[in-house]
Amino acid sequence: MALPLRRRLPVLPLLLLAAGGLRAAERSSSSAMEELATEKEAEESHRQDSVSLLTFILLLTLTILTIWLFKHRRVRFLHETGLAMIYGLIVGVILRYGTPSTSGRDKPISCSQEDRLFTTLLVNVSGKFFEYTLKGEISPGKIHNVEQNDMLRKVTFDPEVFFNILLPPIIFHAGYSLKKRHFFRNLGSILAYAFLGTAVSCFIIGNLMYGVVKLMKLVGQLSDKFYYTDCLLFGAIISATDPVTVLAIFNELHADVDLYALLFGESVLNDAVAIVLSSSIVAYQPTGENTHAFDAAAFFKSVGVFLGIFSGSFMMGAVTGVVTALVTKFTKLHCFPLLETALFFLMSWSTFLLAEACGFTGVVAVLFCGITQAHYTYNNLSVESRSRTKQLFEVLHFLAENFIFSYMGLALFTFQKHIFSPVFIIGAFIAIFLGRAAHIYPLSFLLNLGRRHKISWNFQHMMMFSGLRGAMAFALAIRDTATYSHQMMFSTTLLIVFFTVWIVGGGTTPMLSWLNIRMAQILKEGTGHSRKVLGSSGYVVVFEH
Amino acid sequence: MALPLRRRLPVLPLLLLAAGGLRAAERSSSSAMEELATEKEAEESHRQDSVSLLTFILLLTLTILTIWLFKHRRVRFLHETGLAMIYGLIVGVILRYGTPSTSGRDKPISCSQEDRLFTTLLVNVSGKFFEYTLKGEISPGKIHNVEQNDMLRKVTFDPEVFFNILLPPIIFHAGYSLKKRHFFRNLGSILAYAFLGTAVSCFIIGNLMYGVVKLMKLVGQLSDKFYYTDCLLFGAIISATDPVTVLAIFNELHADVDLYALLFGESVLNDAVAIVLSSSIVAYQPTGENTHAFDAAAFFKSVGVFLGIFSGSFMMGAVTGVVTALVTKFTKLHCFPLLETALFFLMSWSTFLLAEACGFTGVVAVLFCGITQAHYTYNNLSVESRSRTKQLFEVLHFLAENFIFSYMGLALFTFQKHIFSPVFIIGAFIAIFLGRAAHIYPLSFLLNLGRRHKISWNFQHMMMFSGLRGAMAFALAIRDTATYSHQMMFSTTLLIVFFTVWIVGGGTTPMLSWLNIRMAQILKEGTGHSRKVLGSSGYVVVFEH
16 A cells, blocks of 8 residues: 655645645634644644754855855865755754654654555545545654654655755756857767766666675675665666766866866766666566566666656657747747746746656756757847846756755754665775776777867866766665665765765865866957967967867 | 644645655555555656646746737736736636546535544554544545546645745735835835725725625525624735736836835735734634624734734844845855855745744745845845846746736636625625725825825825735635635635726726826936926926935
């Protein structure tokens, strides 16, 4: 009877379409005193919800103010996302150790107990059936005060919030800001890195981790099942790179535009590949319990699912983008920027819903919609709408991203079911290092055979170095934390994100200098076909386009 | 045990803080086939949610395109909100009569049945207590297929969505765009209209409606209880004016700025008064069942609640506004418009949460926060942030407003428990007419005693005419539709909104000409201290500030 976790709460539409219709009739005419008491209880709960959301907003406000201070003083070793994580971490520690413990709720419910329960009860009251859903366990002492202070639980989000609310604006913004000559000039390489690279990385990491898991089994460090598909899923999750900190520094220092395009393009597209790849791996379910054996039928089914979801989502995104472009082209909507912006926003959102309604992946559709909008619609918009739409999604992206990162900081302490296994963690760090090396260097070599502008060794090292993990890896990992293996993967992913954002992100500026990569004040000359670039080491490079 | 309706779902924070923490452990390891089946069912439900949200988005898109056409052809008799209602109406009719009926769900549950039910069940499984909540009734035939197609139910929102998601941006925008010299020049009159006027209107409408209700009782047209407090609540609900259509036309035709300021200022502030007034009336609960007798203690308690909530919300809004102003003044945040805009957005949102967390009214706090932000913070912002914040809230306001109006159109057919009583409806129309007359004319007379620029008869007639009802009246009315009296009030409010938006809104341009109110192309001369205004009737007025 139980719904699997990831579909338990259909969040986004739920947000708006709370099934409040029937509830309107449910108000009982019980005595005034009793009603007053429950009213108070419900108000208390509403108040607590407000307080916990307020906590996040204050966290973000603090992040913004500190970041301003850092930017003001030109401190570059810590990006806003890293800072958001630190603040989240601090609040997480306070919530974890500073608030009175509520032992009854904190205890993880073991599977064996849950098996005896049903998530839905049907109660027959004089011929009418009423449906009850399981809300959770309550310790005996709390029966008369169910809504007791429990900040730890309150600050825990439904994982689907990330996929349905926070990721779409981030991903759309990434697509919408892709309209760069340099992106399309490097399109072939970017596609190669994103598709082939992610697949290679996923399989290498998956296999290495399977080795680690086997080792752990030998040593007796593994207390529950960990299948080969779980390892592959981990490979897919952790293959979504997010070099947001590196790119911010690139932007600030005006580092090489081609390298920027390669890194940014790869990171944007490999998010989509990683999502669809992980869905396909989840869909890989050979019949029976023997899930780590190879099953050709299931494998081809997975490949089919991958291709189907990917192309379907791509189509959805592209089609709504093109429709918006046509509408803005053939109406004189640009006389009314407000209408135009509203239309743009609605059409972009409808891509997400359309894809979800058709069973494709909304986030992927939104990415390709963003790219199409940038490439076609953007040129039909009025000047005001151009800046309006850019700014609107920039703000949404900024807020959503920092929200996720501060939540990550928080989750390290407030998530109840962490499983930190040193062997697994060390293995994962080695695996992602090898996985990235195994796709950057060979692919670059192959690509260089065909490229006019070769990807230099320094660029390759920089790309190797910039394999940070961020919001997407986190969102994929938190999506399903129901089993032992998934919990271990989630905890490990969290640590990898922390490490890469802080250490690798902080080391970007020294790394750029060390690799002698152009960090320049670009001095435009003429119409921009030839530019003088003032290198960090003082030399001047003139290069032609 | 039942929670009263308006607090059943603490929506806003719920949106983000779905209490997903515990659910992570709930995944049962039932057989793969069973899981697959429920997975499919849940996916189906998610898909339906997407589809119904998509319906609203397409409605809005259609509205935008038609409005563009209307603006393009300079059609002024129908405002976008009126159009949104019409489209909503059409979709409502289709959903109501075009889809297969689901009789089991549609039947209203009578109170007597509900009394025997509990909204929460506690189940003891071998010493552990699990909490189940009532989801709703299901007809016997549907037990094996709970999530059947039921678009009517799907498109019904939880009423708190209006208060916690859609109204705040609308109200904030109203406050934020109040920064007009003309507003502060007419502040005294605006406050008088908003406070005294709304109170007078509320009491007159309440008493008239009580007469109508007594009449209905005599004739035998009333089938359930209708207390005096219900009538007063109706007075408060329907006293929130929303001349959005009139103001749009004023703006377009550059009609008299003082009249604009009076109308706009009144409508913005009386929303706040109406909300707090209705909360106070709900708080007026004399002990015992004799709720329509006068109880001095309860009355003074209500007055105290009114003053407490109003001043508390005012303070919250003003304080966060001032804090934002100080932060933007004493940091050099304006070098980074993105950070500045994000901070502005977060601070404004935190007002809402802060007020809700303290037990005040978030919407009212947001209004005063908007006014403070416009008056102080706005001047500290960078040029880019000024337009960014303006545009951001303009888009949000536009979307939210048209969403509410199209939902209203939909609700006329999809709401399941309409009670249309012709006597009550006719009585209500007469009452709101008399209620508005009874506050506009006497108050204007009194104000004119003290004003330098008198409010002319034509202006008074125009103000009388512009008493449209809109989003706020709807949101207040839908908040509680649990009892017979509230359902009748809701249906009547809906009709009043429809009538005033279509008929009164459509008649604005003729009315302006008829009353000889300046509709002018303003010809600015010099530094703007003296302006030449070309009246609609051809005369030129020069007036000084």
